[in-house]
Amino acid sequence: MSAACSVFPFAAGVPAFLDPVSGNGGEADEIPWSKVASLSALPEDGTPTRFGIVRERVTDAWTTLTNVPVGAVYLIKQGEQVKAFNLKCPHLGCAIDHRSDRRDFFCPCHNSSFALDGLVSDDTSPSPRGMDGLETKIEDGFVYVRFQQFRPNLAEQIPLT
Amino acid sequence: MKAVIDWLDDRSGFRALIKEALYEKVPGGARWRYVWGSCLTFAFFAQVVTGTLLWMFYSPSVQTAWESVYFLQYHVWGGWFLRGIHHYMAQAMVVLLVLHLMQVVIDGAYKAPRELNFWFGIALMGVTLGLSLTGYLLPWDQKGYWATAVATNLIAEVPLVGVYLQKLVIGGTEYGHHTVTRFFALHAGVLPGALIALVVGHIYLFRRHGIHAKEPRPKRDSYFWPDQVLKDAVACLAVALAVIVLTIYFHGAPLGPPADPANEFPARPEWYFLFLFQLLKYVPAFWGAIIIPAFVVLLMVAQPFIGKSEKGHRFNIGFLWCLLIGAGALTFLAFSEDRANKKHFAAVEEADWLAKRVVEIADKQGIPPSGAVTLLREDHENRARRLFSSNCASCHLYNGHDGRGFPVDSNQSAPDLAGVASREWLEELLDYDHYVSAKYFGGTAFKDGKMATKVLKKFDEKEKALVPKVAALLSDIAGLPYQKPLSEKDREEGFDVFFDELGCIDCHDIEDEDEGSAPDLTGYGSRDWLTAVVGDPSHERFYGKDNDRMPSFARDEKLTEEEIGILVDWLRSKPSTNSEVR
Numbered sequence: 001m002s003a004a005c006s007v008f009p010f011a012a013g014v015p016a017f018l019d020p021v022s023g024n025g026g027e028a029d030e031i032p033w034s035k036v037a038s039l040s041a042l043p044e045d046g047t048p049t050r051f052g053i054v055r056e057r058v059t060d061a062w063t064t065l066t067n068v069p070v071g072a073v074y075l076i077k078q079g080e081q082v083k084a085f086n087l088k089c090p091h092l093g094c095a096i097d098h099r100s101d102r103r104d105f106f107c108p109c110h111n112s113s114f115a116l117d118g119l120v121s122d123d124t125s126p127s128p129r130g131m132d133g134l135e136t137k138i139e140d141g142f143v144y145v146r147f148q149q150f151r152p153n154l155a156e157q158i159p160l161t
Numbered sequence: 162m163k164a165v166i167d168w169l170d171d172r173s174g175f176r177a178l179i180k181e182a183l184y185e186k187v188p189g190g191a192r193w194r195y196v197w198g199s200c201l202t203f204a205f206f207a208q209v210v211t212g213t214l215l216w217m218f219y220s221p222s223v224q225t226a227w228e229s230v231y232f233l234q235y236h237v238w239g240g241w242f243l244r245g246i247h248h249y250m251a252q253a254m255v256v257l258l259v260l261h262l263m264q265v266v267i268d269g270a271y272k273a274p275r276e277l278n279f280w281f282g283i284a285l286m287g288v289t290l291g292l293s294l295t296g297y298l299l300p301w302d303q304k305g306y307w308a309t310a311v312a313t314n315l316i317a318e319v320p321l322v323g324v325y326l327q328k329l330v331i332g333g334t335e336y337g338h339h340t341v342t343r344f345f346a347l348h349a350g351v352l353p354g355a356l357i358a359l360v361v362g363h364i365y366l367f368r369r370h371g372i373h374a375k376e377p378r379p380k381r382d383s384y385f386w387p388d389q390v391l392k393d394a395v396a397c398l399a400v401a402l403a404v405i406v407l408t409i410y411f412h413g414a415p416l417g418p419p420a421d422p423a424n425e426f427p428a429r430p431e432w433y434f435l436f437l438f439q440l441l442k443y444v445p446a447f448w449g450a451i452i453i454p455a456f457v458v459l460l461m462v463a464q465p466f467i468g469k470s471e472k473g474h475r476f477n478i479g480f481l482w483c484l485l486i487g488a489g490a491l492t493f494l495a496f497s498e499d500r501a502n503k504k505h506f507a508a509v510e511e512a513d514w515l516a517k518r519v520v521e522i523a524d525k526q527g528i529p530p531s532g533a534v535t536l537l538r539e540d541h542e543n544r545a546r547r548l549f550s551s552n553c554a555s556c557h558l559y560n561g562h563d564g565r566g567f568p569v570d571s572n573q574s575a576p577d578l579a580g581v582a583s584r585e586w587l588e589e590l591l592d593y594d595h596y597v598s599a600k601y602f603g604g605t606a607f608k609d610g611k612m613a614t615k616v617l618k619k620f621d622e623k624e625k626a627l628v629p630k631v632a633a634l635l636s637d638i639a640g641l642p643y644q645k646p647l648s649e650k651d652r653e654e655g656f657d658v659f660f661d662e663l664g665c666i667d668c669h670d671i672e673d674e675d676e677g678s679a680p681d682l683t684g685y686g687s688r689d690w691l692t693a694v695v696g697d698p699s700h701e702r703f704y705g706k707d708n709d710r711m712p713s714f715a716r717d718e719k720l721t722e723e724e725i726g727i728l729v730d731w732l733r734s735k736p737s738t739n740s741e742v743r
Binding site: 001002004005006008009010012013014015016017018019022057059061062063064065 | 203206207208209210211214215217218220225228229231232233236237238239240242243246390391393394395397398401523526527528529530
């Protein structure tokens with residue numbers, strides 16, 4: 001009976017405490033297209049250019065915000081197509097640098113290096129997979145990206161939900 | 162296993178500690194009257210645990226305090242339950258405090274050598290009440306905001322340092338971010354810390370002197386374990402159960418509308434502070450908040466000395482009973498005064514409505530960074546009610562009240578506008594007895610006007626029977642969102658009555674057909690028509706020089722076009738509550 005007494009206040013808070021893993025947030029919304037840059041702003045020679053992603057409307061717990069920066073991407077123009085990579089390293093989430101002198105990507109945290117096509121370019125890189133590619137489309141001369149995050153440090157690319 | 166326990170015991174001595182804790186002697190055997198201290202310890206433990214869990218959801222700032230509590234209450238799994246347990250356990254603690262104090266004094270457990278421990282108890286009572294007071298503000302809702310403002314204004318009554326003390330407590334001269342952060346630090350840090358320190362001292366002294374057994378002793382002496390522990394646990398479980406029942410019955414703790422310094426709310430503290438609140442109606446604040454409480458506390462501190470003689474002991478018990486009965490009577494008075502006060506009742510109703518409304522809007526639109534209070538400030542429904550109350554209700558009513566639900570003091574002098582332009586409203590209006598009643602034009606010059614005396618009064622039975630057809634036509638022209646449109650046939654019939662059988666057209670225009678001296682009914686009751694009437698009733702199109710006292714709200718720039726639009730949309734949006742919709 002004394003045990004019941006001491007467990008009671010903890011029990012009262014268990015559901016609330018576990019809320020973040022309960023799936024109470026409901027179905028994840030479809031990932032919106034973010035307008036990132038004008039196509040003409042990208043170098044023709046395929047040099048990666050870095051852009052911030054700003055989402056029109058983000059709800060963070062009780063606050064609904066407008067025009068919120070949610071991350072950044074590298075855009076690479078390849079003919080009429082555009083490739084997009086999430087700036088975050090798939091290893092443990094540091095921001096990846098573009099090294100223009102070596103024409104590659106390099107993560108300054110744990111020294112993963114990636115080729116311009118996003119694949120791991122050095123066998124000693126700790127990253128288990130290449131940079132995270134993102135869906136893109138071009139409309140009226142503007143590049144749109146479906147920006148999302150993925151689970152770190154797995155060979156497979158699994159979206160974070 | 163035993164080896165591990167032996168190893169631990171060798172290094173910590175925990176066996177001796179447990180033995181010391183459990184084999185406390187209970188002279189006269191275990192008794193139910195000893196459970197209150199354990200119940201309080203249990204309640205405090207529950208508050209620390211649930212409070213820490215609540216901490217994981219709370220964000221102390223003006224724009225996020227209410228909002229984070231709203232999120233916990235309505236969007237976190239079991240959040241309402243957690244909050245409810247903390248809320249009702251706090252109330253249970255106050256009740257348990259009183260029971261514990263009464264038991265100690267009645268049993269004489271406060272006398273030598275336990276004076277010091279009695280004083281610890283008084284200090285603990287003060288800290289617990291401080292926790293209640295600071296916790297009440299944290300949700301930053303109207304109730305907490307306005308009630309705590311009263312409490313912090315009383316701090317200024319403290320002699321010499323009061324003004325500085327008040328500034329220190331609220332973190333400045335006005336309520337703001339620092340009020341929330343300071344109250345939160347007090348509630349979750351300073352006061353619980355003080356309480357733990359005092360409880361340690363309280364229990365240490367209690368153990369040092371042992372249980373004070375009330376004579377006669379019913380049984381042989383026993384030990385704390387297992388008899389008294391069992392009784393204590395049963396009592397604690399009963400407390401927990403009561404708190405769970407309250408939480409489920411009321412579906413958690415209430416959360417009022419977000420704090421709004423621009424909109425008043427009748428400040429009421431938690432029920433256990435109501436006696437102090439009531440006292441301030443009879444005595445000056447300095448006496449009610451400082452002198453009398455200080456006198457009571459001083460007298461309680463002196464009780465161990467007063468109680469040295471049997472007479473003194475009886476005085477002490479009598480004094481506490483008087484205190485309890487006095488507080489109870491004041492509480493009863495406070496409740497019954499509020500119950501008899503229609504304005505207070507309306508204010509509570511409005512707050513309930515606002516609380517529901519803001520949750521509705523927040524669920525739908527999300528809360529902007531400026532906080533939930535802006536949602537209400539921009540809500541058209543809420544704005545319309547307030548606009549009506551402050552601009553129209555001095556003459557017009559709305560369902561018999563001022564638009565916000567408050568009773569109106571002065572005599573109504575113009576029509577009740579709930580359900581304006583609806584069939585039901587028009588049918589009544591076009592009945593002579595209703596037309597000259599206070600609900601319609603009874604308070605205006607139109608009571609003796611042509612429409613009343615020359616038209617409606619003169620209607621014979623046949624003409625009276627035709628009135629609903631005109632009412633139906635006019636309300637159809639109004640196109641109210643809650644009424645079904647007329648069939649083509651009924652519309653034509655309505656026009657026939659309007660033009661020929663009743664001859665309304667002799668004075669009123671309709672569909673720009675003719676010129677007339679009475680108000681133009683073209684587009685009657687529509688958004689444009691109502692906007693124009695409110696904007697300038699003295700216009701030739703409407704009452705002209707016959708207009709009786711109604712201001713021209715747009716022409717004289719009393720209201721903006723937007724405000725009139727909000728009012729008109731609201732008037733057109735709902736039927737009157739005392740008529741059926743057809």
